[in-house]
Amino acid sequence: MTFYYWTQQTYEPSSKLKLVDVDEVTYFEDWLVFDSKGEGQTKGGIIIYPGAKVEPEAYSYYGQELSKHGYFVAIPNVRLNLPILEIDKADEIIDKYPSVGNWFIGGHSLGGVAAANYAKNHSDVITGIFFLGSFPSENSDFSNTSIPILSLFADKDGLTTLDKIDESANLLSENTVMKEISGGNHSQFGVYCEQKGDGEATISVVEQQNIVIESILDWVNNE
Known part of the structure; x- marks a missing residue:
């Protein structure tokens, strides 16, 4: 019971910064979806x-902006707010939209770990993987593959530290792009309140999010 209550103490999307027009957010069952525009x-x-423990709406700005450049974007709600408990969640949206074609999957923090697990087990479906302040676990070793990977990390991140990024680099593929976001931190990979243990960012959340968006677009457009 204690564990359940802990999982429900989520990081809600920040109400202090309105980056997304709520009318632009569409829901398919328990997914946020942004159709290509x-x-x-x-x-x-x-x-x-x-x-x-981060609510999916905290990543809506990515969906809004990436969809403007021709990509369909989907962000799931997951059981107990822990993506590692629903690694195969992506099956739902991929099955629902078979005409989309190339699928890229990634995530923030533990979401990136879950996404990597999914990609490892569905290499016939996934075109590329991206990490936002995250890295693969030992059972998602891509070192002997050529799958495209994008790793974005921040120098003020107090949770996914630069040391952790370095220590896990041997699990990435030979086709990996790594980019450090100077002045960014962990929580600004989403748009939510400050997270315990995180470092203090020296750039704004908008600046960090725009760097992420530009980096993802450069990467997916070249794959």
Whole structure:
């Protein structure tokens, strides 16, 4: 019972910073979905697993902005707010939208760990993996693969520290792009309140989120 109450003490999307027009958010069952608004055919699908105990709306800005560039974006609610408990959640959205084509999956913090697990077990479906202040676990070793990977990390991140990024680098593929966000921290990979143990960012949440968006677009457009 104590564990259940702990999982319900979530990080809600910040009400102090309105980055997303709520009218732009559509729900499919327990998913937030952002249809492609680019001209022509949808370029691909991007699935973002939330961090542990972080509500999916905290990543809505990514969905809003990436969809403007021709990508379908989906962000799930997960059981007990822990993505590691629903690693295969992506099956639901991929099955629902079979015409999307290329699928990229990633996530923030523990969401990235879960996304990597999914990608490891579904290499026939996933085109590439991205990490936002995150890294793969030992059972998701991509070192002998060529799958495209994007690793974005921040130098003020007090939770996914630079040491942890370095220690896990041997699990990444030979086709990995790594980028450090100077002045960023852990919680600003989403839009929610300060997280215990995190470092203090020296750039704004908008600046950090825009760096992430630009980096993801550069990466997916080249895959």
